[in-house]
Every structure is written in structure tokens, then in C-alpha cells.
Amino acid sequence: xxxxxxxxxxxxxxxxxxxxxxxxxxxxxxxxxxxxxxxxxxxxxxxxxxxxxxxxxxxxxxxxxxxxxxxxxxxxxxxxxxxxxxxxxxxxxxxxxxxxxxxxxxxxxxxxxxxxxxxxxxxxxxxxxxxxxxxxxxxx
Amino acid sequence: xxxxxxxxxxxxxxxxxxxxxxxxxxxxxxxxxxxxxxxxxxxxxxxxxxxxxxxxxxxxxxxxxxxxxxxxxxxxxxxxxxxxxxxxxxxxxxxxxxxxxxxxxxxxxxxxxxxxxxxxxxxxxxxxxxxxxxxxxxxx
DNA sequence: CTCTCTGCAAAATTTTTGCACTGCT
DNA sequence: AGCAGTGCAAAAATTTTGCAGAGAG
Numbered sequence: 218x219x220x221x222x223x224x225x226x227x228x229x230x231x232x233x234x235x236x237x238x239x240x241x242x243x244x245x246x247x248x249x250x251x252x253x254x255x256x257x258x259x260x261x262x263x264x265x266x267x268x269x270x271x272x273x274x275x276x277x278x279x280x281x282x283x284x285x286x287x288x289x290x291x292x293x294x295x296x297x298x299x300x301x302x303x304x305x306x307x308x309x310x311x312x313x314x315x316x317x318x319x320x321x322x323x324x325x326x327x328x329x330x331x332x333x334x335x336x337x338x339x340x341x342x343x344x345x346x347x348x349x350x351x352x353x354x355x356x357x
Numbered sequence: 358x359x360x361x362x363x364x365x366x367x368x369x370x371x372x373x374x375x376x377x378x379x380x381x382x383x384x385x386x387x388x389x390x391x392x393x394x395x396x397x398x399x400x401x402x403x404x405x406x407x408x409x410x411x412x413x414x415x416x417x418x419x420x421x422x423x424x425x426x427x428x429x430x431x432x433x434x435x436x437x438x439x440x441x442x443x444x445x446x447x448x449x450x451x452x453x454x455x456x457x458x459x460x461x462x463x464x465x466x467x468x469x470x471x472x473x474x475x476x477x478x479x480x481x482x483x484x485x486x487x488x489x490x491x492x493x494x495x496x497x
Numbered sequence: 498c499t500c501t502c503t504g505c506a507a508a509a510t511t512t513t514t515g516c517a518c519t520g521c522t
Numbered sequence: 523a524g525c526a527g528t529g530c531a532a533a534a535a536t537t538t539t540g541c542a543g544a545g546a547g
Contacts, residue, residue: 274504311478342489342490350486351480354478375526414531
């Protein structure tokens with residue numbers, strides 16, 4: 218997994234003027250340790266086991282910060298709640314329309330797309346999100 | 358605009374077992390007549406002028422149906438509320454991170470991407486959503 | 498020691514649901 | 523006439539906010 222080490226995360230937090238707290242580390246490490254692209258609620262349930270006083274507010278506040286400093290991304294697959302992903306290397310997402318699972322996809326030839334978007338719209342692209350939907354192997 | 362004519366929409370509703378009502382026609386025509394990718398709230402405010410008794414519940418129920426029968430798509434740009442789009446021809450979206458406006462993009466070479474996703478994940482892709490983010494011409 | 502962060506509860510927002518009444522077909 | 527659809531209000535679900543006390547630097 219290409220996520221941040223604890224040391225790198227601490228540095229990133231401090232460099233951006235945020236404090237390092239056990240909650241933020243626990244939230245990040247829980248997220249970095251799964252490839253299930255969990256929602257805030259899923260994270261909360263997992264974290265509660267080891268951190269009985271973990272609260273939703275803390276998760277949402279931490280996520281806001283982690284997204285802002287570029288340690289985490291937020292996924293909008295069209296479900297009612299957002300999902301989170303600690304992998305920040307360039308990749309994309311496929312969701313199974315049957316079971317809802319979200320899989321990672323790598324190495325898509327997207328450079329021409331971004332160029333075409335810039336050319337067509339005049340918008341200087343800062344980042345992009347690609348979502349694919351279909352029936353996964355398990356559900357076929 | 359490549360949206361449905363009133364006649365086509367009526368047929369599509371009936372073919373899928375839904376009734377044609379003035380509210381559904383008004384909602385669809387309002388959406389088809391703009392390229393602003395409005396939220397439910399924005400649609401509601403516009404529709405209220407001519408239909409003072411239009412309600413939110415009706416908009417959400419109608420949208421559910423219109424999405425299901427393939428007359429409308431829902432956009433998830435990462436904002437708190439969903440946006441809607443009556444254009445069903447293949448196209449993509451760029452959002453300005455400054456003003457929030459959403460622009461349409463056409464003719465992207467995406468075939469290889471979809472093939473790569475199928476090959477890599479084994480998921481048979483049914484559809485996809487591409488979102489690009491950057492600073493638009495107006496805001497530059 | 499200061500000032501940010503946490504946890505709780507309450508609030509805000511968006512979307513969904515239940516139900517009596519309306520009105521399309 | 524029958525039954526789906528509308529509108530209202532209340533409920534549900536997710537996310538945000540305010541504040542007192544705890545804890546990082």
C-alpha cells in the first residue's frame with residue numbers, strides 16, 4: 218500500500234499547522250489498513266472497538282483535515298454517504314452495482330482525456346475522479 | 358440539446374408503467390431547459406414560480422423515476438446535494454473549484470479506459486462517471 | 498501555559514416516508 | 523371508478539456546529 222507512514226503523517230499534520238493526536242493517527246491508520254473504502258460510519262464502528270470514546274464529530278473533523286492536507290481522498294459513488302480512501306497515488310474506482318463493493322483500478326491512460334478537457338473547456342484541470350459501475354466477478 | 362421531446366418522455370414514462378403528470382413534465386422540462394446542472398433545491402425554486410404548489414417530495418419522487426427510466430442522470434460532484442442533468446448522450450463534467458459551476462464535456466476518448474477497467478478488474482462495465490475539477494475561464 | 502482538539506449533544510441539511518386527498522387514464 | 527400521484531408534515535440519515543473540559547506542544 219502506498220499510504221503515509223506514521224512519521225510522514227505526523228510531519229504532514231504539523232507542516233500544515235495541525236496537532237498530532239491519537240485520534241487522528243488511529244483514524245488514518247484504520248483507513249490506511251483497509252481497501253474497503255469505508256464510510257464514516259464503517260470507520261466509526263471499527264474504531265470504537267479499540268477507542269471506546271471515539272466520536273463521530275472527531276471522525277468528520279479529522280477527515281476534513283486529512284482531505285485538506287492531501288492525506289486522504291473522499292469518494293462520491295452516488296451512495297447516501299461518502300467513502301474515504303487513504304491511497305493518494307493516481308488510481309480510479311469501480312463499484313459493483315450488485316454488492317456495492319468498491320475496487321481500485323490503476324494505470325489507466327488518462328492523459329489524453331485531461332488534455333482534451335482542458336482544450337475543450339479552457340479549464341486547467343487540478344484533479345479528477347473516475348467512477349465505473351458494473352457487476353463484479355463475485356456477483357457475476 | 359439532446360433531450361427528450363415531451364412526446365418521447367410521455368412514451369418513456371408509460372412504457373415503464375408510470376403515469377404522465379403535469380408535475381413530471383414540468384420538472385423534466387425545467388431540467389432539460391438549462392445547462393446549469395441544478396440541485397433539487399434549485400429546481401424547486403424555479404418551478405415554484407409557475408407551479409406554486411410544487412413540493413420537494415414530488416421533485417425527489419419524480420427524480421427517482423426519471424433516473425430509473427433513463428431520462429435523467431444524477432451527478433455527484435462531492436457537494437452536499439446531488440445535481441441533475443437531462444442530457445443522456447455520452448458526456449462528462451468539469452466543475453470549477455472556484456465558482457462551483459459545472460460544464461459539459463464531449464468526445465473524450467474513453468473506450469480504451471473502459472476496456473482497461475474490464476481487463477484489470479473483471480467487472481463488466483455498465484456505465485461510468487468522470488468528474489474533472491479546476492479553475493474555469495471566468496475565474497482565471 | 499496556551500491554544501487546539503475531543504466528545505457530547507444539539508442543530509443543520511438533504512432526502513425519504515406516511516397518509517389523506519386529488520386527478521389521470 | 524380505481525389506483526397511482528401529489529402535497530404536506532414528520533421522520534430518517536448524514537454531516538456540522540457549539541461548548542466545556544482534556545491534552546498536545
